[in-house]
Amino acid sequence: MATARDRSLIRQAERYAIEHSDDLDNRVGVVIEAATGEMACGANRIPSPYKYDERRTRPGKYPWMVHAEIDAIMAFARKGVDISGATVYMQWFPCSACAAALCAGRIARIVCSRPDYGADRYHFGKAEQLLRENGIVIDFTD
Numbered sequence: 001m002a003t004a005r006d007r008s009l010i011r012q013a014e015r016y017a018i019e020h021s022d023d024l025d026n027r028v029g030v031v032i033e034a035a036t037g038e039m040a041c042g043a044n045r046i047p048s049p050y051k052y053d054e055r056r057t058r059p060g061k062y063p064w065m066v067h068a069e070i071d072a073i074m075a076f077a078r079k080g081v082d083i084s085g086a087t088v089y090m091q092w093f094p095c096s097a098c099a100a101a102l103c104a105g106r107i108a109r110i111v112c113s114r115p116d117y118g119a120d121r122y123h124f125g126k127a128e129q130l131l132r133e134n135g136i137v138i139d140f141t142d
């Protein structure tokens with residue numbers, strides 16, 4: 001169950017997205033809290049200095065954009081921080097690729113809203129299955 005602190009960290013993720021996302025359709029932010037208490041943020045963005053509008057909107061954005069979860073994982077990787085046992089706070093449920101990365105990083109818990117299981121493109125059902133198979137606690141905010 002999501003706590004008041006959890007919701008506060010999700011609002012922090014939302015603020016980070018507003019300030020740092022390159023996506024003009026859907027700004028997504030993530031906060032990861034390592035087991036040590038250290039924090040990293042991520043946003044969906046283009047890891048290139050060339051942020052042309054056609055790279056920032058549908059349908060052209062998909063090959064250019066890194067998802068917020070991966071951006072936050074990379075922020076910790078640059079600092080050499082282990083994410084095993086971490087908690088991940090985010091507005092939206094992770095897509096299957098990000099869920100797999102979080103599982104590979106051996107995080108402990110995610111806090112987010114319930115997915116739209118009908119959005120097949122993101123394979124939310126399989127993402128949730130993979131997270132649960134890895135024993136990751138999922139706390140929904142809704």
Ligand SMILES: [Zn+2]
Nearest residue numbers: 067094095098
């Ligand atoms: Zn993703």
